Amino acid sequence: MPGAGKTTVGRVLARQLNLPFVDADQEIERRLGMSIKDYFAQSGEAAFRDVEADVIAELANGRPMVLATGGGAVLREANRDALHTHCTVVYLRSTVEELFRRLRHDRQRPLLQVADPLRRLKDLFRERDPLYRQTAHFVIETGRPSVHGLAGMILMQLELAGRIDPAQVPSPVDPGVNFAP
Numbered sequence: 511m512p513g514a515g516k517t518t519v520g521r522v523l524a525r526q527l528n529l530p531f532v533d534a535d536q537e538i539e540r541r542l543g544m545s546i547k548d549y550f551a552q553s554g555e556a557a558f559r560d561v562e563a564d565v566i567a568e569l570a571n572g573r574p575m576v577l578a579t580g581g582g583a584v585l586r587e588a589n590r591d592a593l594h595t596h597c598t599v600v601y602l603r604s605t606v607e608e609l610f611r612r613l614r615h616d617r618q619r620p621l622l623q624v625a626d627p628l629r630r631l632k633d634l635f636r637e638r639d640p641l642y643r644q645t646a647h648f649v650i651e652t653g654r655p656s657v658h659g660l661a662g663m664i665l666m667q668l669e670l671a672g673r674i675d676p677a678q679v680p681s682p683v684d685p686g687v688n689f690a691p
Contacts, residue, residue: 524576584641601646
């Protein structure tokens with residue numbers, strides 16, 4: 511969902527795994543030469559979703575990385591398939607109330623520029639939550655842990671599932687890494 515922390519947690523996770531971090535929305539904006547908000551206004555959501563699908567297909571089949579997608583990427587079956595097949599997908603699941611608290615002053619997200627953004631978030635959650643769950647290999651309830659705490663939970667799940675080598679996982683006693691929630 512928008513505001514779940516995909517980019518923030520993704521950056522920390524990438525640093526801890528010594529992998530590049532890619533934000534799909536930033537890559538889309540780079541290719542478009544304009545903001546997503548402006549492209550949405552100019553060309554509409556369907557055109558944006560076409561560009562997003564092309565970018566996700568390319569990134570999902572590319573080099574190893576930590577990839578943060580936009581919240582609506584799961585709306586296209588091709589995106590869900592590409593991500594689930596070629597990536598290890600982690601769904602950062604937040605409550606609608608928590609998302610609203612984080613996003614209430616955000617003016618950059620086109621889908622939330624409505625009279626009742628809380629109602630819009632509830633509608634998006636109802637529509638997207640089943641799609642996120644279908645796509646994800648892991649679901650992490652975000653609650654209120656710190657960014658480093660969330661990254662630590664993800665690393666632990668990846669290690670327990672055999673998706674990463676335990677030697678890649680920073681030790682919680684490493685003075686350079688804060689895992690405290």
